[in-house]
Amino acid sequence: MRAVTDTWLLTLRALRETVRQPGNEAANAFIPLFFYMVTVGAVGSVAADAFGVEDYKGFQLPVALLQGAAGVASGAGLALTLDIQSGYFEKLQLTSTPRFAIVFGRMFSDAIKSMVLAVAIVALALAYGSGFETGPLGMVVLVLATGAFALGYAGIGIAIALKTGSPQAAQAGFILFFPLLFLAPTFAPKEVFAGWLQAVATVNPVTYILQGMRVLITEGWDISDMAGAAIAIAGIMVFTFTLAFLAMRTREG
Amino acid sequence: MSAIVARQLVKHFAPDIRAVDGIDLDVPEGHIFGFLGQNGSGKTTTVKMLATLLRPTSGTAEVAGINVLTDPGGVRKRIGVAMQEVGLDEMQTGRELMTLQARLMGIGAAEAKRRVANLLDVVTLTEAADRPIKGYSGGMKRRLDLACALVHGPRIIFLDEPTTGLDPITRDAVWRYVQELHADGVTFFLTTQYLEEADRLASDIAIMDSGKIVARGSPAALKAEFANDALSLTFDRANGAVERATELLRGFEGAEEVRADEGEVTVYMRNGAAAVAQVVRALDDAGIALEQLRLTHPTLDDVFVRATGHRLEVDEGGAARPPAARGGDDARGH
Numbered sequence: 001m002r003a004v005t006d007t008w009l010l011t012l013r014a015l016r017e018t019v020r021q022p023g024n025e026a027a028n029a030f031i032p033l034f035f036y037m038v039t040v041g042a043v044g045s046v047a048a049d050a051f052g053v054e055d056y057k058g059f060q061l062p063v064a065l066l067q068g069a070a071g072v073a074s075g076a077g078l079a080l081t082l083d084i085q086s087g088y089f090e091k092l093q094l095t096s097t098p099r100f101a102i103v104f105g106r107m108f109s110d111a112i113k114s115m116v117l118a119v120a121i122v123a124l125a126l127a128y129g130s131g132f133e134t135g136p137l138g139m140v141v142l143v144l145a146t147g148a149f150a151l152g153y154a155g156i157g158i159a160i161a162l163k164t165g166s167p168q169a170a171q172a173g174f175i176l177f178f179p180l181l182f183l184a185p186t187f188a189p190k191e192v193f194a195g196w197l198q199a200v201a202t203v204n205p206v207t208y209i210l211q212g213m214r215v216l217i218t219e220g221w222d223i224s225d226m227a228g229a230a231i232a233i234a235g236i237m238v239f240t241f242t243l244a245f246l247a248m249r250t251r252e253g
Numbered sequence: 254m255s256a257i258v259a260r261q262l263v264k265h266f267a268p269d270i271r272a273v274d275g276i277d278l279d280v281p282e283g284h285i286f287g288f289l290g291q292n293g294s295g296k297t298t299t300v301k302m303l304a305t306l307l308r309p310t311s312g313t314a315e316v317a318g319i320n321v322l323t324d325p326g327g328v329r330k331r332i333g334v335a336m337q338e339v340g341l342d343e344m345q346t347g348r349e350l351m352t353l354q355a356r357l358m359g360i361g362a363a364e365a366k367r368r369v370a371n372l373l374d375v376v377t378l379t380e381a382a383d384r385p386i387k388g389y390s391g392g393m394k395r396r397l398d399l400a401c402a403l404v405h406g407p408r409i410i411f412l413d414e415p416t417t418g419l420d421p422i423t424r425d426a427v428w429r430y431v432q433e434l435h436a437d438g439v440t441f442f443l444t445t446q447y448l449e450e451a452d453r454l455a456s457d458i459a460i461m462d463s464g465k466i467v468a469r470g471s472p473a474a475l476k477a478e479f480a481n482d483a484l485s486l487t488f489d490r491a492n493g494a495v496e497r498a499t500e501l502l503r504g505f506e507g508a509e510e511v512r513a514d515e516g517e518v519t520v521y522m523r524n525g526a527a528a529v530a531q532v533v534r535a536l537d538d539a540g541i542a543l544e545q546l547r548l549t550h551p552t553l554d555d556v557f558v559r560a561t562g563h564r565l566e567v568d569e570g571g572a573a574r575p576p577a578a579r580g581g582d583d584a585r586g587h
Contacts, residue, residue, distance in 0.1 A: 002359065013342070088342045
């Protein structure tokens with residue numbers, strides 16, 4: 001119970017920072033929306049004929065959500081390095097709170113921020129003309145999935161921050177997302193990919209996350225695809241949390 | 254009972270830096286223990302090991318009777334720590350930061366609120382409590398940092414150079430607060446570059462140099478052990494009195510060193526007060542007219558020079574300059 005309370009207190013502390021520096025989140029909102037508008041504007045009208053996607057606005061919506069989540073979640077590592085450099089991380093280490101609460105507080109705050117951003121992106125996409133087959137409940141599931149992805153993805157920056165203490169290195173965690181995103185069916189279904197790209201996309205967890213999110217928007221409740229997305233997100237979480245815990249052990253205290 | 258015990262405590266950093274090189278400590282409960290040394294001498298590394306922020310390479314340490322390696326969480330509950338670098342989240346207000354610190358020490362919301370209000374009052378930050386810390390002055394940040402270290406009511410407090418870079422008024426306020434808590438039985442482990450600070454506050458002192466403790470004891474005992482009183486005698490330079498007095502005093506029993514400089518002869522001896530009358534008599538018997546006599550007791554500065562071979566140089570901003578190597582005679586300064 002103490003661990004949960006402390007994690008929440010540290011989450012609130014991180015969220016206060018955002019409220020007091022809202023400008024930092026502007027880029028996280030702008031980039032996914034910009035790509036969404038441009039991609040839909042460029043490809044949307046030919047998507048049905050080119051690769052059989054009728055609702056390209058809905059097809060692209062999960063891409064915008066994941067981009068936004070990755071952008072927000074990369075902030076966790078950067079913020080942690082600033083705490084390390086200022087000495088505040090040591091002050092937190094000197095409390096009797098569990099060590100994981102210190103890093104989970106940061107990560108949960110980014111998950112919450114990414115869900116707030118997801119609500120805004122979904123609202124704008126709907127206003128722009130995107131469909132949504134599973135209705136309000138599906139939107140809630142989509143937003144929660146975005147938050148879960150952000151939580152897992154934040155672990156990368158946290159691990160880098162704990163290992164290196166370098167803001168530049170922690171920010172580089174965001175760059176890892178782009179290969180994962182572009183080696184997945186981001187702009188077109190996997191079926192139209194070249195053979196090698198299909199093979200890469202098949203082992204890329206982002207493929208399954210995109211698919212699970214897309215069915216909520218364009219098809220309906222497909223338990224199989226949703227389970228695939230849940231397993232992929234859980235896999236990312238296990239991987240990044242393990243990295244973060246290993247990095248934490250190397251940081252003395 | 255001992256509040257802090259360390260045996261053969263060692264900390265190595267890669268590639269081959271022995272920051273702390275086998276030190277023993279024994280700080281009794283209720284004492285103010287002064288840990289003196291140049292920046293880079295190993296003081297902060299020692300504090301970090303005792304406060305569970307660094308794992309010792311070897312050796313053992315117990316704080317409040319708890320092993321720092323086997324139960325670091327137990328140690329953290331019982332200690333307060335204010336490090337040299339004030340580590341504060343400047344986006345928060347002073348009250349928010351202190352309240353969070355209290356809550357993370359396991360204090361309930363209502364009690365945390367009460368304690369924070371009380372401590373803010375003690376460190377005279379009540380008026381600024383709801384402003385973001387980024388707008389605080391250096392002294393305000395230092396006082397807030399100190400208050401954070403005290404918010405859970407620890408009985409053992411580590412202060413790592415608590416007054417470095419502070420203005421004299423704030424420094425004096427910190428000293429007074431330390432003395433108040435000490436009167437209440439709190440144990441302090443105080444690292445400092447300021448000899449005056451150690452002399453004024455500490456009941457026991459250890460001098461650290463290059464990772465080793467080179468001297469320890471009470472300020473009075475250290476002065477008695479490491480440094481002499483100085484008896485300064487002024488003569489009329491015109492009639493050769495300085496040269497004659499120097500010659501006479503070099504053979505004086507108990508005089509460990511005699512130096513002559515522009516009409517003044519200084520005699521260094523263990524118990525200067527007891528020798529004053531004999532010196533005056535001997536000069537009178539020799540017909541040497543004395544103009545002025547001054548007896549000065551040794552300072553911790555003298556002790557430091559004798560123990561380490563160099564003077565303690567302090568940068569007010571906190572950054573130390575490399576110690577200037579000095580010979581024992583030249584380093585003396587009364």
